[in-house]
Amino acid sequence: MTDYKPTQEPTAALVLANGQVFYGAGIGHVGSAVGEVCFNTAMTGYQEILTDPSYAAQIVCFTFPHVGNTGTSIDDEEASSPRAETAAVGAIFRAAVTPASNWRSDAELGDWLAARKIIGLSGVDTRALTAFIRDNGMPNGVIAHAPDGVFDIEALTQQAREWAGLVGADLAKDVGSQEYFDWTQARWNLPGGYSDVENTKRVVMIDYGVKRNIMRNLVSCGLAVTVVPATASAEDILALKPDGVVLSNGPGDPEATGTYAIPTIQKLIAADLPLLGICLGHQLLALALGAKTVKMDQGHHGANHPVKDYTTNKVEIVSMNHGFAVDRQSLPDSVEETHVSLFDGSNCGIRVKGKPVFSVQHHPEASPGPQDSFYLFERFADAVG
């Protein structure tokens, strides 16, 4: 792969740890940021992707060429708080971002990226970058936006090389909420917008970087949601007398977050509470049950991934965003594999035999199906109810 130079003078660049450079036009935040570079194949949902806290410390290369056409809307934020660390650090686009044309848009993508402190880079050969990631795995890199076009490539390469990367990184405790709070908003299901619902059965959401739509789906299934920080102890959680617990999605290496999450989850399982894990929550549940997680080469990031539910033999089209996976071989006898990726056969779901404790690797709230995976929330609500 050769360095790709656009015809105009570049105002932004992606510099990989191996020294390769992708030049383009800058948009959004001015400055530089280091992260792991991944590609996402979704055709829609760029705002939800960039505000999914699971993408913290990542730079997302969109394979879909036209991004930004529908602008941004306050309703499409996914992080529970707008702090800068709760989002991807960079976004890479093939085509230049054109003005938004959509009735829902309340800000142009460029302005929104700037407000969110996300660096955008357009005009990049995203196919070449994606092919590179497919062949070599997800590299560390620095994305830099300098309107004067001056880049110290050597220093940026050095920064990418010296970054410790995502293996061993616990990001969940910084990205998740630092406070306890109740979430009451249900799914967007009325012409007037989202509705607030008061439910009686209460679940605690351990926030490792939760997405809002997970909480909306729980509320829509009849559950009241109390959010607690990632580091909340089992004692603190049990004191809230929950009817169930949800382990959220989140960024970073599950093993690193596991140092404090595993003992908590083990106590919650011992307390016989219904438990649902999603993505990072799935990986943490597996670790708490004695299994292992592994780093994937290119990961799964997209909105068209087929997953099979062995318990019903149905295939659902799901949204994925993960760079680590549960190692099937390491699952103990007490655990049954319930879901598998039909792309690469990797594990996508588990349940504990004889207990209402289960988890999935994909994002059932993200609706590419569009409703294929909502049954998981209903399954959990039934277990709680």
Ligand SMILES: NC(=O)CC[C@H](N)C(=O)O
């Ligand atoms: N979406 C998530 O929860 C991601 C989980 C984990 N950080 C991974 O990359 O595998």
